[in-house]
Amino acid sequence: MVDASVAKRLVQAIIDNLPEPVPGKRPVHTIGIGVKGEFVASDVARTYCIAEHFKGQPVPVSVRFSNGLGGLEQHDGWSDVRGMATRFHLPDGRGTDLIATTLGEFFVRNVEDFFEFADVAKLEKYERRAWWRKLGDLLQLKVPPRNPYPNETVSVDAGALRYANRHRFAQLGIFQVSLIGAPVSYARASYHAVHTFWVTGSDGARRPVRFSWQPVAGVRNTDPKAVPRDKYLFEELKNRLRRWPARFMLMMTIGEAGDALDDPTKPWPGTRIRVVMGTLTLIKVAEDQEADGERISFNPCRLVPGIEVSADPILEARLGAYEVSREMRGGCPFRWR
Known part of the structure; x- marks a missing residue:
């Protein structure tokens, strides 16, 4: 974990670049909506990773979809990064997080x-x-x-x-x-965790991997030539989930020798093996948005046995920076258990 003073400087650097920081709210990805659902691992998932949520039993999840911009202006139709933060609620009371965005690679x-x-x-x-x-x-x-x-x-x-x-x-x-565009729905975008993690399989083998969420309904953006619309993503998701669940496949790409393991700006070759680790089924928009979205403090380093962080310095820095942000807005504290 980076020094606490560095973590504070990281968060302050973000705030200083915002047009209108909002006290008590996330500095970026300020606008978001909480959704409830469950995750079921695939039959092969436990072979590649022994983490609790890959053992096959249904695991309740809390998901927060968000717009990347800071501030309370809900510019849904703008070309912007979207976020998908997922909390897996494990049977023993622990939780583990996976934070992903529509950005395939990071920029530093x-x-x-x-x-x-x-x-x-x-x-x-x-x-x-x-x-x-x-x-x-x-x-x-x-x-x-x-x-x-x-x-x-x-x-x-x-x-x-x-x-x-x-x-x-x-x-x-x-x-x-x-060039990323605007999705027609939070449920019609791909989300990438960008960082490398190490997973341990049932055979004891450790593998470097990257995770992504792929929508079962397919990826679809709005017409880039049309005048951007505001405030449609929340209502679209609510109406969608009233009719039927939304589903995502959790894909795990396995790195090979020569792949960048500590640099999130470098993509891996498209020929790498990808494994379907499970299906996420989103059932309904959370009734209590404060408890099930705004106060949840997602952290990409909140992991359980079977998954470990890599030597990626940006991933390491996010642990402390997310905690600083959480303290500033009064979110639930980070816990390893």
């Missing part, structure tokens, strides 16, 4: 990179870019800044793109953010 390798990114990617006044400047960007193989959405006055995009143009390792993640 370590804490030092993050502080530099935060310094470069400051909020700036949004200005419409002339067509000939956009053409010049494309000829230089640069992604041009997009035009502002209606009523959007400030953005981090320009600074983030400057950072990406200076640092090759950041380009994939930052370009994904700029």
Whole structure:
């Protein structure tokens, strides 16, 4: 775990880049909705991982879907990262978390990179870019800044793109953010945990893996040419779950020799073995959103025997940073058990 002072600086760097921080709320992924359901592991899951929630019995879950932006403005139709934080409630009273977003790879390798990114990617006044400047960007193989959405006055995009143009390792993640789009439903997006974890199988073998959630209904975004809509994702999910459950497959990709195990900016080859670890069935929107969404303090390092963190410095830093954020908003404390 990183030093407490560094964890506080990480959270403060995020807050300093927000247009309107909201006291008592998460600094980013502020807007969210809690959902209840259950997870059932596949028949082969226990072969690859001995963790409690992969033994085959139904496990109750709490899921919080969220928009990546900070603040209380619910710009559902904007191109933005979405989050899916999952708490598995184990039979012995413990819980373990899996935090994923629609971003396939991260944009910094370590804490030092993050502080530099935060310094470069400051909020700036949004200005419409002339067509000939956009053409010049494309000829230089640069992604041009997009035009502002209606009523959007400030953005981090320009600074983030400057950072990406200076640092090759950041380009994939930052370009994904700029092109990611808006899902028609929280249940129609793929979510990636981005970090590497180590799992222990029933044969005692340890394997490096990465997790992702894939929607059974398929991935679908809104029309990027249409005027963005606001405040549709909550109602769409409520209406969807009134009619039928929403399902996700938990996919586990197994790393091989030469794959980046401690760098979340680097993708793994698409030829890697992927294992279906189980099915998540979302049943209903939680009645008590405060208890079952806002006060739950998800943490990617809240793990149980069978799953361990890797040497990824960003993953290590998230343990402390999430705790600082939790303390600032009065969420439930981190517990190993």
